[in-house]
Amino acid sequence: MKCRKCNKKAVINMRQHKLALCQTHFLDWIPEQVQRCIEKYHMFSKQERLLVAVSGGKDSLSLWDILWRLGYQADGLYIGLGIDGGSHYSAQSQQYAEAFAAERGLNLNIVSIPETYGKTIPKIAESTLRGRAKPCSVCGIAKRHIMNRIAREGEYHVLVTGHNLDDEAAVLLGNTLNWIPGYLVRQWPVLEANRPGLVRKAKPLCRIYEREMAAYALLRGIEYVYDECPYSVGSTTLYYKEILNRLEADRPGAKLNFYLTFLDAKKKGLFSPQADPDLEQIHACPTCGQPTSAPGECVFCRMIKPG
Amino acid sequence: MKCRKCNKKAVINMRQHKLALCQTHFLDWIPEQVQRCIEKYHMFSKQERLLVAVSGGKDSLSLWDILWRLGYQADGLYIGLGIDGGSHYSAQSQQYAEAFAAERGLNLNIVSIPETYGKTIPKIAESTLRGRAKPCSVCGIAKRHIMNRIAREGEYHVLVTGHNLDDEAAVLLGNTLNWIPGYLVRQWPVLEANRPGLVRKAKPLCRIYEREMAAYALLRGIEYVYDECPYSVGSTTLYYKEILNRLEADRPGAKLNFYLTFLDAKKKGLFSPQADPDLEQIHACPTCGQPTSAPGECVFCRMIKPG
Numbered sequence: 001m002k003c004r005k006c007n008k009k010a011v012i013n014m015r016q017h018k019l020a021l022c023q024t025h026f027l028d029w030i031p032e033q034v035q036r037c038i039e040k041y042h043m044f045s046k047q048e049r050l051l052v053a054v055s056g057g058k059d060s061l062s063l064w065d066i067l068w069r070l071g072y073q074a075d076g077l078y079i080g081l082g083i084d085g086g087s088h089y090s091a092q093s094q095q096y097a098e099a100f101a102a103e104r105g106l107n108l109n110i111v112s113i114p115e116t117y118g119k120t121i122p123k124i125a126e127s128t129l130r131g132r133a134k135p136c137s138v139c140g141i142a143k144r145h146i147m148n149r150i151a152r153e154g155e156y157h158v159l160v161t162g163h164n165l166d167d168e169a170a171v172l173l174g175n176t177l178n179w180i181p182g183y184l185v186r187q188w189p190v191l192e193a194n195r196p197g198l199v200r201k202a203k204p205l206c207r208i209y210e211r212e213m214a215a216y217a218l219l220r221g222i223e224y225v226y227d228e229c230p231y232s233v234g235s236t237t238l239y240y241k242e243i244l245n246r247l248e249a250d251r252p253g254a255k256l257n258f259y260l261t262f263l264d265a266k267k268k269g270l271f272s273p274q275a276d277p278d279l280e281q282i283h284a285c286p287t288c289g290q291p292t293s294a295p296g297e298c299v300f301c302r303m304i305k306p307g
Numbered sequence: 308m309k310c311r312k313c314n315k316k317a318v319i320n321m322r323q324h325k326l327a328l329c330q331t332h333f334l335d336w337i338p339e340q341v342q343r344c345i346e347k348y349h350m351f352s353k354q355e356r357l358l359v360a361v362s363g364g365k366d367s368l369s370l371w372d373i374l375w376r377l378g379y380q381a382d383g384l385y386i387g388l389g390i391d392g393g394s395h396y397s398a399q400s401q402q403y404a405e406a407f408a409a410e411r412g413l414n415l416n417i418v419s420i421p422e423t424y425g426k427t428i429p430k431i432a433e434s435t436l437r438g439r440a441k442p443c444s445v446c447g448i449a450k451r452h453i454m455n456r457i458a459r460e461g462e463y464h465v466l467v468t469g470h471n472l473d474d475e476a477a478v479l480l481g482n483t484l485n486w487i488p489g490y491l492v493r494q495w496p497v498l499e500a501n502r503p504g505l506v507r508k509a510k511p512l513c514r515i516y517e518r519e520m521a522a523y524a525l526l527r528g529i530e531y532v533y534d535e536c537p538y539s540v541g542s543t544t545l546y547y548k549e550i551l552n553r554l555e556a557d558r559p560g561a562k563l564n565f566y567l568t569f570l571d572a573k574k575k576g577l578f579s580p581q582a583d584p585d586l587e588q589i590h591a592c593p594t595c596g597q598p599t600s601a602p603g604e605c606v607f608c609r610m611i612k613p614g
Contacts, residue, residue, distance in 0.1 A: 176483050177554070177561070179568035181577045243554070247484070250546070254484065261486035270488045272579040 012215050016253035023219050030216045031066045034204045041189040043202040048157035050074040051109070053147055054100075056093030056225045058217040059162035061100050063205055065222060067160070068104060074160070076101055077150050079143055080112035082120025083135075085230025093225045100222065109154065111146050117304045122231075128303050135231045138303060145300040148290060151199040163203040166210035169259045170240040177240075181275045188263070195282045197291035207256070210241075319522050323560035330526050337523045338373045341511050348496040350509035355464035357381040360454055361407075361415070363400030363532045365524040366469035368407050370512055372529060374467070375411060381467070383408055384457050386450055387419035389427025390442075392537025400532045407529065416461065418453050424611045429538075435610050442538045445610060452607040455597060458506040470510040473517035476566045477547040484547075488582045495570070502589045504598035514563070517548075 001010040003022035010020035021029055037043070044050060050067065054060040054076045067074040078097040083090045094110070101108035114120045119127070121142065125135040151159045168187070175183040189207075193200040205213060217224055232238060247254040282291050285298035292298035308317040310329035317327035328336055344350070351357060357374065361367040361383045374381040385404040390397045401417070408415035421427045426434070428449065432442040458466045475494070482490040496514075500507040512520060524531055539545060554561040589598050592605035599605035 177565050179565075179572040179577070181572045181575065184572075184577070239557070243550070247550070258484050258486075265486040265488045265491075268488065268582075269579050270486070270491070270582050272576050275575075275577050 011219065012212070014209070014212065016209070016248075016256050026215065027219055030062075030208065030212065031070055033208060034063075034066050035070055037189065037207050038202075038204050041202070043190045043204060044072070044158045044160075044200070046072055048073070049155070050158050050160050051147070051151045051154060051156040052076050052160045053143070053162070054078050054097045054108070055162070056096040057162070058222070058224045059164050059167075059205060059210075059213050061096065061162075061222050061224050062213055062217045062220065063160065063162040064100070064106070065104075065220060066216075067204070068106060074106070075154070075156070076106060076108040077147060078108055078110045079146050080110065080114065081139060081142075082112070082114040083122065083229060083231065087227045087230065089225070089227055089230055092227070096224050109150055111150060113142060113146075118306065119304065124303055133303075136235060139231070141300050141303065145288075145290060145298070148197075148199055149288070152197070156199065158200045158202050160202050160204065162205055162213075164205045164208050164210050164213050165256060165259060166241055166244065167237075168203065168206045169244050169255045170237050172259060172262055173240045173244060174236060181271075185271050185275045188266070195291055197282075197284065197289070206259070209255070318526065319519070321516070321519065323516070323555075323563050333522065334526055337369075337515065337519065338377055340515060341370075341373050342377055344496065344514050345509075345511050348509075350497045350511060351379070351465045351467075351507070353379055355380070356462070357465050357467050358416070358454070358458045358461060358463040359383050359467045360450070360469070361385050361404045362469070363403040364469070365529070365531045366471050366474075366512060366517075366520050368403065368469075368529050368531050369520055369524045369527065370467065370469040371407070371413070372411075372527060373523075374511070375413060381413070382461070382463070383413060383415040384454060385415055385417045386453050387417065387421065388446060388449075389419070389421040390429065390536060390538065394534045394537065396532070396534055396537055399534070403530055403532050416457055418457060420449060420453075425613070426611065431610055440610075443542060446538070448607050448610065452595070452597060452605070455504075455506055456595070459504070463506065465507045465509050467509050467511065469512055469520075471512045471515050471517050471520050472563060472566060473548055473551065474544075475510065475513045476551050476562045477544050479566060479569055480547045480551060481543060488578075492578050492582045495573070502598055504589075504591065504596070513566070516562070 001013050001020045002008065003010045003025055004020055005025045006022060008022040011023045012026050013020040050072055052060065052064045052067065052074050054064055056078070064074060064076055076097065078094055080094055081090050097108060100106075113124075117124075121139045122135055124142070125131075125133045125138045128138060147159050150156075171183075172187060175187065189203050191201045244255050244258070247258075282293065283295045284290070285292045285301055287297050287301040290298060290300075308320050308327045309315065310317045310332055311326055312332045313329060315329040318330045319333055320327040357379055359367065359371045359374065359381050361371055363385070371381060371383055383404065385401055387401055388397050404415060407413075420431075424431075428446045429442055431449070432438075432440045432445045435445060454466050457463075478490075479494060482494065496510050498508045551562050551565070554565075589600065590602045591597070592599045592608055594604050594608040597605060597607075
């Protein structure tokens with residue numbers, strides 16, 4: 001297999017694009033695709049300040065690398081979850097994020113959940129809903145809260161996350177197999193800050209396959225945490241990813257087609273504006289001041305209460 | 308496993324309903340479910356004349372049996388496709404349909420495509436689009452045309468088809484993996500005759516699993532053609548059915564949930580009325596007089612032209 005651009009030996013063949021590339025041209029191609037995605041969905045400009053949520057994994061660190069190479073003003077945010085799971089998952093992730101930032105002279109915000117709020121994610125889960133709360137739900141709520149808080153406090157214009165195509169397609173499949181109107185109407189590569197107190201969110205990797213991001217990190221020499229979060233084993237997201245991988249194996253491009261035809265149908269007005277959950281009223285949490293969908297204290301503040 | 312109603316030995320366990328039943332109670336339960344579905348979606352009344360499209364397979368013959376037992380005025384329509392495929396597929400199917408009707412004293416309309424239009428389905432496919440037309444597309448167009456024609460000529464109120472849950476979920480999955488707005492907006496258990504010249508269509512088996520319909524035919528002693536149409540091998544519908552069967556094996560009820568949450572989301576207004584293809588203009592074919600979406604001769608009339 002030869003590189004389509006220079007005829008040298010290809011390192012990757014992207015069947016869905018009918019495109020094989022050598023290392024040099026692949027490392028150019030990925031940032032070009034990300035730049036096109038940023039422009040296509042009007043995500044942000046080079047004059048705006050970005051906050052990249054970095055987990056220490058391949059997607060978020062590669063995204064930060066790409067945004068930095070493309071000349072964006074991108075700071076990082078690492079959230080320490082206090083998850084050990086035998087592999088020192090959180091400690092390791094933080095080391096990779098810190099080393100990455102230090103090597104490039106980039107600014108990394110760090111929020112440790114146990115240090116700031118007194119409890120690790122697993123401990124918060126144990127003390128929520130009488131121990132019936134799932135760590136992944138608790139973690140999602142905590143991360144969304146902290147990402148929005150730091151973005152507002154640091155006066156960032158946009159919160160940027162490393163969700164890749166596989167992530168977005170898996171979420172879409174879940175929302176489709178269960179037809180959840182609010183989520184279907186809301187899913188988009190960029191979410192405007194259309195409610196008071198919420199910052200704009202963007203996903204510049206949403207059209208790039210997970211395996212391409214892994215190849216990018218590897219070929220770029222980015223060191224990242226290989227382990228998945230120990231709590232992700234058996235998660236529905238991984239289950240939906242497996243289903244999509246089988247579809248993709250049978251029909252290269254199936255995953256991309258699923259996501260892009262969704263975006264296209266949506267843009268052409270498939271969904272009713274009345275089904276938009278943004279029409280819900282928004283309230284400010286009396287404890288933390290952040291936006292919440294129901295009146296009274298927000299879920300995060302209730303979760304982290306002592307006891 | 309014991310019958311939930313009488314404690315005798317169960318013949319079927321429906322995991323998605325957490326319901327096991329003996330032969331007697333299962334043979335009662337299926338028509339009850341069909342009756343509930345007819346009422347829930349306002350399909351038709353006992354005062355209306357129904358035309359049941361029968362292929363000679365388990366679903367359509369069982370449906371006809373059920374409607375007859377429930378006291379509906381249901382005639383049959385068998386369409387001879389002229390497909391042999393080594394198993395005398397069409398000839399066999401017709402024999403089963405005729406024997407079924409004769410045993411019960413029911414009225415069966417028969418339209419032979421080769422006798423009426425001069426060519427079998429495979430021959431029409433060969434002479435359409437310079438041989439590039441797929442027999443399954445040609446067959447779909449021909450069946451829709453003839454079903455509507457006979458329903459109008461016989462002054463039937465409703466055309467009833469034997470699509471089961473597996474059929475409907477597979478169609479939905481295909482329309483969802485490719486996000487085809489027109490089809491998504493249109494799919495429903497009953498389609499009103501909301502365009503001039505089109506008859507109402509209803510699918511009373513849409514909430515019943517394929518395996519339950521197979522069990523019904525078997526236990527009721529209905530003789531039907533076992534072979535699938537020789538052209539269905541490798542079809543996308545069978546591919547989507549396989550995917551859904553894997554989902555169902557992992558999570559009993561997944562298939563039903565996928566279809567019912569879709570209906571529910573749609574009923575609650577997920578889709579925009581503007582995406583409705585019924586808003587398209589409708590024309591009358593100058594040759595056959597039946598409705599068609601584009602001006603000029605309809606696809607069916609063009610297909611069956613000599614040459």
